[in-house]
Amino acid sequence: MGADREGGAGRRPWRAAAYTALGAVLLAGCASMPDSGDLRDVESTPRQDTGVRVFAMPPAEDANPGEIMQGFLEALTSDDPAYDTARKYLASDAARTWRPEQSATVLANGPSIETDCRAGNREAANSVTCVLTGARVATVDAEQAYQPATGTYRKKVHLTRDGKTGQWRIDELPDGVVMGKSDFQRNYTSVDKYYFASGTPLGAAAGEPVAVADPVFVRSKVDPMTQMVRSLLKGPSTWLRPVVRSSFPTGTALQKGVSGLAPDDQNRLTVPLNLKDSRIAESTCTEMATQLLFMLRNLAPTLESVDLRGTGGGQLCELTEERAESEAWHGSAKRPEYLYYVDGKHRLVRMPTASTGTGSVQVPGALGEGDRTLQSVAVSRDEHSVAAVDGDGTSLRVTSLALDGSLGDALVTSHGPTPADRLTTPSWDARGDLWVADRDPQDTGLYVVEHGADRAEKVTVPDLPGRIKDVRVAADGVRVALVVEKDGKQSLQIGRIEHGDRTGEAPSVVGLRSAAPDLEEVSAMTWAGDSRLLVVGQEQGGVQQMRYVQVDGATLDGPAPGALPGLKAIAASESERVPLVAYSDDGIVRLPSGAQWQKVDKDGTAPVYPG
Known part of the structure; x- marks a missing residue:
């Protein structure tokens, strides 16, 4: 969003470098899981240096159900792009069907585990159910849209002991991820996507489209530029959709395998799309590039231009920051x-x-x-x-x-x-x-x-x-x-x-x-x-x-x-x-x-x- 407001709250400095990893540390500081006793919180990880990548440990050999639960919850707050470490705490079927991207539930503190997650009598020796609880603060849905929430969070997680390996694993769990507020603030950042107001454009000049911000939350150290481009191409949030339009044709996506989008040493970002080089009108392409520039300056304030490329490798259009400001009315x-x-x-x-x-x-x-x-x-x-x-x-x-x-x-x-x-x-x-x-x-x-x-x-x-x-x-x-x-x-x-x-x-x-x-x-x-x-x-x-x-x-x-x-x-x-x-x-x-x-x-x- 550019320069800080004079006298106001500045943008968090890590937004400008959210896509750069400076190192890696292991998750630490979480409360240990008791073998028995009263309800105990799995505390939120203390705030780390925002330039540091955080990775979780895989499950230890012969870990008990409580340790499996604790390790899994810690893995949810790591910077593992596809939650590969978290999936190691799951049984094979659950690891294949679990969809962490469906939602993020934010709790006032880290989730509490209501039971001791310890196998009890002989009949339960190979099966146990844990219950996660907490006070809801917000949810982030599959569209990455944030919404405040209240009330109690309460979800069951079931664990079984593998008959062959003897290791405990989670075999039933809800989709999505859950974490405390401080972990959410460390893991996620808010970025404005931009679309255009529907209907007759009436900006400072006749016919000029009016840019509309659509804030979403993305994982701040997991390739955020690529995340944001994909999110923009999917379209606006459900709440905003009735009053805005996107200039990207329906079905537009990044080319297969694209990741790690970042500006080059000339502060230019190249974005390869699945569009044929000759199918996009110049005016349409200019509006597409304008949407991208307005959005990505949240993450890279020094970004000066975007270069859109088609499936044949040819240039669809290139747009500079200065020209983008003249292409749309931008508050x-x-x-x-x-x-x-x-x-x-x-x-x-x-x-x-x-x-x-x-x-x-x-x-x-x-x-x-x-x-x-x-x-x-x-x-x-x-x-x-x-x-x-x-x-x-x-x-x-x-x-x-x-x-x-x-x-x-x-x-x-x-x-x-x-x-x-x-x-x-x-x-x-x-x-x-x-x-x-x-x-x-x-x-x-x-x-x-x-x-x-x-x-x-x-x-x-x-x-x-x-x-x-x-x-x-x-x-x-x-x-x-x-x-x-x-x-x-x-x-x-x-x-x-x-x-x-x-x-x-x-x-x-x-x-x-x-x-x-x-x-x-x-x-x-x-x-x-x-x-x-x-x-x-x-x-x-x-x-x-x-x-x-x-x-x-x-x-x-x-x-x-x-x-x-x-x-x-x-x-x-x-x-x-x-x-x-x-x-x-x-x-x-x-x-x-x-x-x-x-x-x-x-x-x-x-x-x-x-x-």
Whole structure:
């Protein structure tokens, strides 16, 4: 995803070298399995140097069932590409049919073994059943998509003694792998695949497709580049599939036997595909290469170009990083020109994002004159228009950021009893659609003013679990983040935007899922990348905190911004090249790279970046 956000959580440094093995060590530090006694955890392996490859030991001669179980669980957390060592703990039939790639179950700690796995009476001398248990944290499915999970994990594993060799082996077990959270963090990394928004492309230029991130988790030291290319070619995750498209023809795959994909000394990656050299149009090939470049820079930030090759060895196309950015609208690549906020004189003002000072100037047009109070504003992605909610939250209007810009008629009007029960902060996507929610308890709803329309349409949200308190649409226009209140608690939900088949039909928001399941009082949020958000909230019984989360609900590693007194709003951009900005008891403050929060305007409110 490129350079670190200034003042934000940086990417883990091992992402850039996830495909390079620096050494090998044996798994160590796991608790020994007792021959009898109480339930005992198989503890997660302590975090290792992320550049170190970890391999497991095969089963020892005459190992008892407990030792077989322990060794197998340790082998699941190794960097063995095909789990060959883990299969040595299985009986021959089980080793042939077991499918570890079907899923990964993440537990709060390492899995516990409920029984002592010791053969008891004479009838059970050659057969024993062990039960794995633990507290679920998440699952990663066969599509490599992450989903938070709760509840108890409980699975049976059966072992038998081989009649010929006398050795214990596992002969019945569930598909997939299971491990503790710390082992998962060591073994897996999140990478964004990229597809294009379906429907009419409306990026910064007419006809430009809009890139959409689809995060998945891959094993970080097991040929991740090849893993990611295969994952991209298989298509988007089930959740995202209805609203995106891929430029790769159906059935596209890597050529047989390809592995170990890595850039050469010119930072160029060659990708051999099973496509005939003359069957792919140049424009299609360019979009294919763009998807690959956007994705693989997660793993190799220095990657400069991709070279796609067909079955005959001929070049399908080659695309440089610079050209890829002009081929698709890509939120994290668009650095906003200005930061905007409302100053103490009620004027909408702006300051260059590259500025190291704190000076600001009023914007041209009606909102720069200071003759009306403003509760919140949103600036379009192209920075040509601004939407404003008036001081009491009653009405939403749009005006041009031009000298002669005048404030138009109200597009949405709320009749909520208090300002807190009226309109939310509005939000724009790259299509030019404007989103806002009415918090009126008697008539709550989500509204959109589609690009070119002169009135708002009410959006259908069939699975909405409560009342919308805040809304932020992603730049790609196919995902939206909602803060939803239910039973006095506020949660963060991510929905998929599906546009109607008929012209003029309002879109709907479906497939709601939690993006911060352990936060029960989400008070502010903002998009802070192609697939991540910065969220302000608190856990049950905890204090207010800021945290980066992904749209799939995964919590990202790395430091979070420091706490602020009386934090009321935060602003970030999908681009990581601009600092975070907040509205707190100190007014408008920002977080420059490598520094502490810095005061900008003690009387300012409502900070926003375009979007």
